[in-house]
Amino acid sequence: xxxxxxxxxxxxxxxxxxxxxxxxxxxxxxxxxxxxxxxxxxxxxxxxxxxxxxxxxxxxxxxxxxxxxxxxxxxxxxxxxxxxxxxxxxxxxxxxxxxxxxxxxxxxxxxxxxxxxxxxxxxxxxxxxxxxxxxxxxxxxxxxxxxxxxxxxxxxxxxxxxxxxxxxxxxxxxxxxxxxxxxxxxxxxxxxxxxxxxxxxxxxxxxxxxxxxxxxxxxxxxxxxxxxxxx
Numbered sequence: 001x002x003x004x005x006x007x008x009x010x011x012x013x014x015x016x017x018x019x020x021x022x023x024x025x026x027x028x029x030x031x032x033x034x035x036x037x038x039x040x041x042x043x044x045x046x047x048x049x050x051x052x053x054x055x056x057x058x059x060x061x062x063x064x065x066x067x068x069x070x071x072x073x074x075x076x077x078x079x080x081x082x083x084x085x086x087x088x089x090x091x092x093x094x095x096x097x098x099x100x101x102x103x104x105x106x107x108x109x110x111x112x113x114x115x116x117x118x119x120x121x122x123x124x125x126x127x128x129x130x131x132x133x134x135x136x137x138x139x140x141x142x143x144x145x146x147x148x149x150x151x152x153x154x155x156x157x158x159x160x161x162x163x164x165x166x167x168x169x170x171x172x173x174x175x176x177x178x179x180x181x182x183x184x185x186x187x188x189x190x191x192x193x194x195x196x197x198x199x200x201x202x203x204x205x206x207x208x209x210x211x212x213x214x215x216x217x218x219x220x221x222x223x224x225x226x227x228x229x230x231x
Contacts, residue, residue, distance in 0.1 A: 023125050030125075034118050041111040048104040052168055055097040059175060062086045080186050087179040094172035098209065101168045106216050109144060113224065116143045120228040141221045142230035169209035177202025 018026065066083050073079040119137035122129055134150055136143035149159060160166060181198025185191070 018125075027122070027125055030118050030121050034115060037111050037115050037118075041108060044104055044107055044111075048101055048164070051097050051100055052164060055093055055168070056171065058093060059090055059171060062090050080182075084179065084182050084186065087175060087182055090175045091172070091179050094168070094175050098165075098168045098172045101165050102209070102213055102216065105163070105165050105213065106220055109217070109220055112144050112147050113139045113226075116147055117227060136230065138226065138228045138230040139224075140226035140229045143226070143228075146230070165209075165213055169206055169213075173202040173206040173209065176205050 066086055069079055069082055116136050117139035119133055119135065120139060123133075123137050130137075136146040138146075177198040177200075180201035181194040184197045185194040189197070
């Protein structure tokens, strides 16, 4: 092993051989890291919620603008070009927003797992704290589910259906479907064909977003090696 090569990762012990001063110092360091994770998680959530709000506002404003333009032009002339341009812009904004939301979901999972690991370190210092911890001290997949859904139904899937990721995926897929249907209509397709193409594109994109989210979740735990597992 060269001098620059990293050594083995130490496995946390029970802290039995530590003095009171060492325990106090370790507890202080762990608490500082815990607060840092909480602050980072809060900042990330605030940032992504702001981006979602901006995107939804732009979608609402864009659709209202199309309605006003349609009334002004009688839905003829340059209205088609303007409509496709607005929808294309909304699709691009929706795509980058959805990417950020899904990436934030993975980041939030990392924060939860990291704080679970810190709870495990607290128990190493004082096992008597166990009855007072509602959230899990295990940094494995089962521990993260307990922390996320302690008071909820862990098997219903309602947490996923009601998540920000699902919301942004639905809206972005719908806007993309409108763009696809608009392009089909602009190329001379029948109304039923444009509607069918738009619905199919929206549904396909929604499924792709869900698959991406699931793969990100599975990959996160595939690369993670927990220090404490759920019993």
